[in-house]
Amino acid sequence: MLDIKFIRENPDLIKEAARKKKVDFNVDALLELDAKRLALLQEIEGMRTEQNKVSDEISKTGSAGARVGIIEEMRKLKEKMSGKEDEHKEIMKEWKLAMLAVPNVPDMSVPEGESDKDNQEVRRWGEPTNFSFAPKSHVELMTALGMLDLERGTKVAGFRGYFLKGDGARLQFALWRFVQDFFAKKQDFIPMIVPSLLRKELLLGTGYLPQGEEDLYKTQDGEYLSGTAEVATMGYYMDEVIEKKDLPIKFLSFSDAFRREAGSHGKDTKGILRVHEFYKYEQVVLCEASHTESVKLHEELERNAEEITEALGLPYHVVANCGGDLGLGQVKKYDIEVWLPSENTYRETGSASYFHDFQTRRLNIRYRDDDGKLKFVHSLNNTALSGRPLVAIVENYQEEDGSIRIPPVLVPYFGKEKIVKS
RNA sequence: GGAGAGAUGGCUGAGCGGUCUAAAGCGCAUCCCUGGAAAGGAUGUUGGGGAGCAAUCCCCUCAAGGGUUCAAAUCCCUUUCUCUCCGCCA
Numbered sequence: 001m002l003d004i005k006f007i008r009e010n011p012d013l014i015k016e017a018a019r020k021k022k023v024d025f026n027v028d029a030l031l032e033l034d035a036k037r038l039a040l041l042q043e044i045e046g047m048r049t050e051q052n053k054v055s056d057e058i059s060k061t062g063s064a065g066a067r068v069g070i071i072e073e074m075r076k077l078k079e080k081m082s083g084k085e086d087e088h089k090e091i092m093k094e095w096k097l098a099m100l101a102v103p104n105v106p107d108m109s110v111p112e113g114e115s116d117k118d119n120q121e122v123r124r125w126g127e128p129t130n131f132s133f134a135p136k137s138h139v140e141l142m143t144a145l146g147m148l149d150l151e152r153g154t155k156v157a158g159f160r161g162y163f164l165k166g167d168g169a170r171l172q173f174a175l176w177r178f179v180q181d182f183f184a185k186k187q188d189f190i191p192m193i194v195p196s197l198l199r200k201e202l203l204l205g206t207g208y209l210p211q212g213e214e215d216l217y218k219t220q221d222g223e224y225l226s227g228t229a230e231v232a233t234m235g236y237y238m239d240e241v242i243e244k245k246d247l248p249i250k251f252l253s254f255s256d257a258f259r260r261e262a263g264s265h266g267k268d269t270k271g272i273l274r275v276h277e278f279y280k281y282e283q284v285v286l287c288e289a290s291h292t293e294s295v296k297l298h299e300e301l302e303r304n305a306e307e308i309t310e311a312l313g314l315p316y317h318v319v320a321n322c323g324g325d326l327g328l329g330q331v332k333k334y335d336i337e338v339w340l341p342s343e344n345t346y347r348e349t350g351s352a353s354y355f356h357d358f359q360t361r362r363l364n365i366r367y368r369d370d371d372g373k374l375k376f377v378h379s380l381n382n383t384a385l386s387g388r389p390l391v392a393i394v395e396n397y398q399e400e401d402g403s404i405r406i407p408p409v410l411v412p413y414f415g416k417e418k419i420v421k422s
Numbered sequence: 423g424g425a426g427a428g429a430u431g432g433c434u435g436a437g438c439g440g441u442c443u444a445a446a447g448c449g450c451a452u453c454c455c456u457g458g459a460a461a462g463g464a465u466g467u468u469g470g471g472g473a474g475c476a477a478u479c480c481c482c483u484c485a486a487g488g489g490u491u492c493a494a495a496u497c498c499c500u501u502u503c504u505c506u507c508c509g510c511c512a
Contacts, residue, residue: 042472045481052481055493059440067492074492199502241432374469 001361002102004034017105020323022114030098037095040088047081100210104358106323107332113322119335120322125306126315128339133400137342138391139271141398142168145419148272160261160275164390167419171406172279172390174413176254179281179385182308189252189283194232196256197223202235205363207329207355214262229253229282230381234359237286242367242377248287248297252384255280273340273347273391281384286360288367289375294331294354301382302334302352308385309349311409314392315339317346329358336383338392349392350383 007014011027018025051074058070111120129135142148147168153161164172183189203209203224208216208231217225226232233253242249257280261267268274283301287293302318309316321333333353337346357376360366366374397405403420411417 038472041481045472048481051492055440058492071492078492 001099001358002104003361004099007031007102008034013105014102017103020106020110020112021103021326021328022324023101023103023328025101025103027102030095030102033091033095033098037088037091040084040091044081044084044088047077047084051077051081097210100204101328104329104331104355106326106330109320110326110332111320111322114324116321116325116335118322119319119325121317122320122334123306124317125310126313126339128315128344129341129396131341131398131400135341135395135398136402137271138273138394141394141402141404144402145404145421147171147394147419150271157277162272162275164272168390170414171393171410171419172387174406174410175385175390176279176281177413178311178410179308180252182311183252183304183384186304188248189250192229192233192236192251192253194229194236194253194255196226196229196232196258198226198232198235199223202226202231202238202363205238206231206234206359207327207362211328215260217258217260225258226255227257227259228381229255229257229280230284233282233284233381234363234365234379237365238363240365241374242286242365244288244367244369247367247377248285248293251282251284253282253284255282271391273388275387278387280386282381283384284379284381286365286377286379288369289357289378291356294356294378294380298332298334298352298354298380298382301380302336305336305350305352305382305384309336309338309389312389312393312407313409314389314396316349327353329355331356331358338389339396340392341395341398347388347392349386349388352380352382354378354380 002014007027008031011031014025014027017023018027054070054074054077058067058074111118113119139148139150143150145168146166147164149163149165150161153163155161156163180191183191197219200209200222203212203216203226208227209224216227219225230253232255233251236251237249256277258277259275261274261276264274272278283304285297285301287297306316306318316336316338319335319337321330321335326333330353333351335348336350336352338349339345340347356378359379360376365377365379367377369375393407393410394404397407399405401420403418405418406414406416
């Protein structure tokens, strides 16, 4: 959600944003509707003023006879007002829907483009792993080593179901503990375990609704299962005013994540690269309403993900997402993509974005600035560790005999240096 | 799941159709008093929106939404949340 005043004053910026993000949005129609809304509002307010004034007189008029006449007059005014109010209500409904569809303005540095194919590489670390043999896929490797059970996974959980088992589960636990310790060194991150079963308003607030309805699971009671800990974490301060001295607030949130993957039935059908349920550590930050601060923290969050990936020894590159690959609320986004030998390409393991006040305006999260004014805080988030690095480790660290070396940083957590067939 | 009670400003808490522009207290801010402070006194102190160059004025805001009424914090309905008791379960 953007400030309607900002939209009124900068319609061209919104038009440009819609064009760059390849979003179909008619700014002029919104502004026209807004003008109607305001005119009507002023008319209604005028009538209310009259009503309030007369109401006051009625209570002060002693004689019952004098009252009857005024009351009759008020009844007429009320009828007229009621019609206008209905009209206003209709316009408001339309107005609110349109406001939820206004795209946030992408940063100047966001590259042009239609889809993820047009994302631009901004950095590269390490080189694609070289093998003297034909590398196997994580499915083949993990299944053979008893780390993954997809057959029973689908038996129990349906399409894309899986069990991580034995060393598969141990390796994942080692990763969680490694990440916990990594962030423990960065003392300003507060670890949090957050809910995934959430009320609708949080999904609206973070921008996953109304546009992303089909990718979300929904319960018969109307709650949604969130696809990331970001949603609950952002909701933590909903409808609150934060002390400025406490900003920025940095969370390291852990939760279960659910995704219907409705639009990607044909993609990644093998293995656990794309699943309906996984666990994830997410970095979520709230900061003061400053573009400079947002940019600084965005780079910091991105760097954290890079440091983790480097520590794990996984070759990666970072891309700046193009306009067409940005969400409605995102100002800028980096994807970190890790080399996956079985696909001979880089695959996304994390996504860092910032929103300015797009989310916090919807969620009503504010702070009092030095000038005494209440302002919406800025929000950002980035993956700390998803389920995919496990896959990348298995594939990049495989040996010809199908065993898997453990990245040195994980050995203390995992307890051995290699996974071999028993 | 059943029964009951409740939700009022930064906080405590009164009000239960018109005098609510919400009592009182606490807190906070500024000022007076003081050598300085405490105590005491004065004034101010929710948020959102609109009109205006401005001073200022207007509308909304007593959990949320709807209704009754000329008039709602107050009456009715719905929803959400909190608490107590019972039941069920980890």
